[in-house]
Amino acid sequence: MIEFNINDRKVRAGQGWTILETARHYGLDIPALCYHESVAPSGACRLCMVELREGSWSRLVASCIYPVQQGINVYTETERVQNIRRWIFEMLLAACPASQEIKELAARYGVVSTRFPIHDPDQTCMVCGLCSRVCEEVVGLSAISTVDRGVHKKVSSPFLRPTDICVACGCCVSVCPTGAMQAIFDSVRGEPVMQLTQLTA
């Protein structure tokens, strides 16, 4: 058993647990978007940042991928954490202004506006890649992936066309933290032939 502190509270964790897992086990809330229990963490969204303090120095780490160590001091709600969290929320609000989910989560942490320029007011995807990780690790396929680089990076099937590899299981839609996959999904599986939802007579 590894013993360490979260917010000055003594906690015990097993070998290989991450800070986020331990915190959730002890009922502490750390916000995270790109984290999903069904796949390995990737630390993409940086929302789960926590502060590690040792003596007079401190640093920020992504709690979802940071394995716990004996005797570390973790703080989840310090001014520094809150500050960085606010920044990240503001950046997310600028990057995907159309995402209702992000707006709600940001509002819960007191962020309602952004001071960064909004380039695409309809954008919902924050390109965390959770969908493609689920496709690979849970479904066992790679129908979608992030394509392009830098500011052009986006989630798509190969060549931006509907692909036969996709089995249309909808796992990506179910995990997407921003609701963006709902729109992308149809361009991956191809629009279903019939648009009907009806009861048989």
Added chain:
Amino acid sequence: MDAQANIGVFLCRCGDHIAPLIDLDALQKDIHKQANVVHSEICPFPCLKPGLEHINQMVVRKGLNRIIIAGCEGRLMLKKFEKELHLLDLHKGQIDMVNLRGHVAAVSALSPPENAVKAAKLLKASIAEMRVLAPSPQILAKIDGPVMVIGDGIAAFAAARELSRHNIEFFLATNTIEPEKVLRKIHHTYPGERQYYNRLEGIIREAVESPLATVLPFVKLAGLSGVTGDYTLTFEADWRELPRKYRAAAVIACLDAEMTPPGPEFGHDGQQVMIQPELEERFYQNGIPPGRTVFWLNDYEIEQPDFAQLSAVAAWNMARYIREHASKSQVVILYNQKLTIPLSAADRALNRKLGILWIPYDNAVRPTIQAGFITFCNLADHVEHELDWDYVVMSPVRVLGGESLRVAKILGLIHSEGRFITGHHAKVRPEMIGREETYLAGSARYPCDLHEALNQGQTAGLKTYQMIKKAAEGKLYVPRVICVVDPDKCVGCGQCQELCDCGGIGVEDGPGGGLPRVVDPMICTGGGTCAAACPYHALVLQNNSNDQREARVAALSRQMAQGEVVAIGCVWGGLPAADNAGKLGLTYDARVHILGVPCVGQIDPCVMARAFLEGAPGLILVGCIPGECHHSFGVDHAWSRVNVMKKLLTLAGFNRQRIALAHADLNKPAEFVKTVESFTQIIAGLGLIERNPANLEKLASIYELIKYNTRVRHLLSASLRRPWEASYRGEQRHALDYDRDFSAVIEEEFLQQRLLRLLEGERRPLRLQELAVSLKEDEVQVADCLWNLVTDGSINLSHQKREAFYSLIN
């Protein structure tokens, strides 16, 4: 493993997603009292490492052999739990998930205690299923021995070479093995590929001359039996000898499509107006044609636009060959404006150098062939122009035919006459499917060029090698959720084989021919519509059996109150739509109780009947959109079964609207909400089915009829849509006549079933009047029915004091 089910239930708090919305303490107390529940507790997050380690400890400490996790979407999380608990001998099927977050907490406006009650209903249903589960042992797949590479396609040699490079013994059953002869014939299926011939020769030699190869020349496949790992292939008898049989662990079929000339409207004569393979043949026989050769890429006109690119490349290669070897010959390529020319920059440069003219024509005006001229509508000025020709070369019509079709049929690959074999497999996750690519290569799968065919052959060889290697290492297990045949019950009627779309049901050699009664576990996708269609319940979907589903539905139905609805969603349509509705926080009528199944096609009608017998006021099946069904026809089959249930409900005097089939698109959860809400409204209006003896008698009769009556089950099974049929309605006859006949049979059998039940219940001889009064049916009808039963020998007729008495045969 113990036969006794020791169930552990883990309730997830899921941060603030479940705990504040469902009264988990009350729920846990309720669940803990259930039979077979050895352990239950509330965890903060069972899915995270701390939770998983705890579950592991509990499994060991309390000897749990079934786990139920009540949290979120099983579609996403089950794989992780299966992986983590695998070492404790808990496998797929022994772990179940109930989506409390998405189906209860997030979607209802109820108070936490009310939610706990609803959650308890769903959990008890899951417990009931787990109690019935008879887990199968993990079986190692055994695949060793030689591989059979069969077919005349060129891909056979690529597959054989790959096998020989990996030190695997193989049979090579192909007509021609001399490289020269193979190459001489290759243009029949792959025209315009001569620049690769010198490289092909090496592949063929390496395959044929391999010490691991046993070449079987000039043999004709006659039959296949057995399953993956143990196939027996029979080759047709020659006049000199008996049929030869070979045992093989795996079969790789390398088949090519045929190229045939287009119809007479294209003026094909094989001399001046020919198709691409014929031009290649001419190269061999008469050399390069002099004068002007016009290649007309008429793929759009012969309605095969998908293959236009292939034809264009072949045409360009041949045109290039002509220009490079006969500088006086002229070449023009006439192509439809819709075609994008598949040439690279280097190709285009070479094209300019060779002076090959590409002329696009207007798609709206069809070119015509006249003696010496071909007309086409110019794109630039929309004027019809003429082009004179000495030879016209057209694109071939690509079909699956002849020997390829015959072999494919024997191997069980064919599915729709004349169509290519690809895309016929169920569209499910990789862990569920067989290995299409390992046993099929070549242009019969889908028209392709030579390079692609060789690639497919190589891949098939490689995948087969990997499979054999994995099996040899003891890492290849037989999939858990597959159909198995109970040989004691199976009569070999073959309904399942006709219905099966994955091709997993094979024949077993026996006296008087093969009986379709073995399931190839490595091919079966676990769709289960075959199992639900079996008239004798001889086909069982292992670890996901009909008994399990029946137990689950029955347990849930028993708890249903006025206006409550059992909804069964398939894991590709209804269930994810419900999950996503929960994720989006859409609220819908809390009276909807959702269960998940892999495919609505695996719901036996007796499960539907059981739901009503146990007291469900309404049952709705929510499948995929028709045509999008992942198990091909599951949703169509469900339609037929629901339809029979509707007929039976009407016969028994209940409202037929109590059961319905609906469709859901997982990406449109709002539509799903509309569907279930509308159905719940209907059911709320209808009220409960009153639990009086008369109604219970009828419901029990429906259940017994649809579960045990083989005549009705045979008829139902025969009326289901076959994979090769365009629709599920019996098209061979007048629809209304057919329906009336079917209804008449059901009516007759229903009354018989009720009479038999009554006689069984009373245990004494009864008079006609007594029977008719007791069933509240017309005396004449009952008399008819009784006479049928007597002549069948199902019941006894005896006379006492000049009165007829009917009784069961002891």
